[in-house]
Amino acid sequence: LNHVVHNGGLYKRPFNEAFEETPMLVAVLTYVGYGVLTLFGYLRDFMRQWKIEKCQNATEREEQKDFVPLYQDFENFYNRNLYMRIRDSWNRPICSVPGAKVDMMERVSHDYNWTFTYTGKVLKGIINMGSYNYLGFAQKAGTCQEAAAKVLSQYGAGVCSTRQEMGNLDKHEELEKLVARFLGVESAMAYGMGFATNSMNIPALVGKGCLILSDELNHASLVLGARLSGATIRIFKHNNMQSLEKLLKDAIVHGQPRTRRPWKKILILVEGIYSMEGSIVRLPEVIALKKKYKSYLYLDEAHSIGALGPSGRGVVEYFGLNPEDVDVMMGTFTKSFGAAGGYIGGKKELIDYLRTYSHSAVYATSLSPPVVEQIITSMKCIMGEDGTTVGKARVQQLAENTRYFRRRLKEMGFIIYGNEDSPVVPLMLYMPAKIGAFGREMLKRNIGVVVVGFPATPIIESRARFCLSAAHTKEMLDTALKEINDVGDLLQLKYSRHRLVPNLDRPFDETTYEETED
């Protein structure tokens, strides 16, 4: 189903997003696969209960056997019988910097993944397509690392205090001014953890009597923040503007559910790039709707800051919009800046309010000084303020890598979800056995990939997710593509029925937009 726009005027560039439908045969076979696994699961549980098979699970203490059981057997069914079989695809330990190539510690299991032992051997030079290293700032040498080392020897590693007490270092003030300049907003505030930024600041902004409209596929931190705030939450279909408009209209016209009083505020929660789908939010339309219905917009740019836009300023620059239109710009420093922590940017009143009332400022520790220095140096590099063009080159390299990689995968015949410009590339696997097989086969060929299944994705839509980086050279991408091609043939993953003709660059004109069928 190719998505195109009917408000063509709002978009200054083509918006190509595609979510090809699951082929019917594949869907049926996937359900059959899960059915077989469930049957075997019941059989094995039965055998374990009757002691025919040894139970490898950890168990409760003898003294506490008559306490109420801590876990229900059913909750763990998926864990014991499906996840355990392919557990070696996750939590792979590495022992080098998470750059374009990484060293992994080899581990084997002699009892079908119940326990792991490390052989002591290190697998060197594995091409890393799993880390969120979009601009390649995960480096162990270079200006960023030297600056961080200097700050570490001067300030130490920890802070031991909260922002409002003795934890506000001059480094933090410098960082916040820089972040505000980078984003093009009046003021910004930085926090120690990206997840905690969402879960502790959304409750400060909205409360009871307010309405939150949240996208279907929002991240767990946004969902948790929305729940902790106490406001009413309504979900709209993923990136679907008609669904959002309908909810907004109904909310204003009908008011609160039982009392019919008008809502105090409406807050729309969206993300810049959705990491499981690879889709980019339809920001021009969201802003148009927000202005029409007088609501507020909270944009979570965890994956898109640094990765989109001609100078890496995120999804707002990608669409050529004004950063002042977004009320709350939130993002993290973990992905494109190679550090840790989160930030919120916006108008001065908003940030002043958060400085006084945010839970994080009062109760949680501030950022560690060497981490702050890494963010400052990498941000200056991206902005070009360190006197080199390294930052700009990296942003461009990432964009080129993205387009090249996606095009080649589509040509090979895989089903790839998401927007053409998103550096997150989900490749559909569907069947449960292929999840484990894909991960293992790629590792044999020295490529590290990330595979995801239920519950992070819908049950039949398991996928492999590639995260491209500016540090990947064309040779690395070509090696990876060749191996993906081989594994794709081996596992029969080339489901796509819309075989694309290799792209001849067409000039951008209005006629590339089609009308959607209503």
Added chain:
Amino acid sequence: VQEKEELIEEWQPEPLVPPVPKDHPALNYNVVSGPPTHIITVNGKECVNFASFNFLGLLDNEKVKSAAQASLKKYGVGTCGPRGFYGTFDVHLELEERLAKFMRTEEAIIYSYGFATIASAIPAYSKRGDIVFVDEAACFAIQKGLQASRSNIKLFKHNDMADLERLLKEQETEDQKNPRKARVTRRFIVVEGLYMNTGDICPLPELIKLKYKYKVRIFLEESLSFGVLGEHGRGVTEHFGINIDDIDLISANMENSLASIGGFCCGRSFIIDHQRLSGQGYCFSASLPPLLAAAAIEALNIMEDNPEIFQTLRSKCERIHKALQG
């Protein structure tokens, strides 16, 4: 449709945030230049620092800093991924092993932020319909964890074991009315080793007795007491001489005594392993930067090699308390 258009026109939302007066005390932070150690430069003035949680003075320890430097040279700063997706480094595994060995439990799990540790641990076990007995003076992170868990919260008066026993007895009579429901309702007591809000120590021996009498599990939050109480700094269980297996889950953050960032939970594998898939702050968040994990390991080494620092800390505390009380 005309009416709807009018309603949409007329509706005025509140401003996103109310204005904050310029002289609000919390608005203008004190700016600390240089490291926040025992002598601290606040707003340009040099002061003696009685405000940070740097209990063992490890913040500017040279050995800790050089361990962090070595890690920085090897791994860079960030981990660029959650634990499940190439964010597990050998330093994390080493730190978890060391913490488990130090606390003499089976397993430990590390979080990248102290606040998120207990706030993710509680909702992983306690769900809607379960009952949690928590002290009134519990810290904010515990309150957020309880709110996220959607369980029934029963508050008992600060450090008042009689009040807690009363609540437990009431719950017992409730259970007898509906034994079927009681068989699946989990019960927890959440207490802190050293309370952040009042500075008291919890009466752990009485709590253990109540635990076995009424069959409730205990979650102990030891952020302030880890590295402070006990002969070797193992916290309030060592202080009272209690078997550590009697406590179901111990949670602490590494931002106080260990002078690093992050937090950990330790206990038996049966309990801790569950958080690797259902702890929200663990699964959905990037892992701890390796230099901070290396700093924590070195701080642990110092704690293990020099057990006399705990006695020094205790004597200084007693001196100050006596002097202030007159």
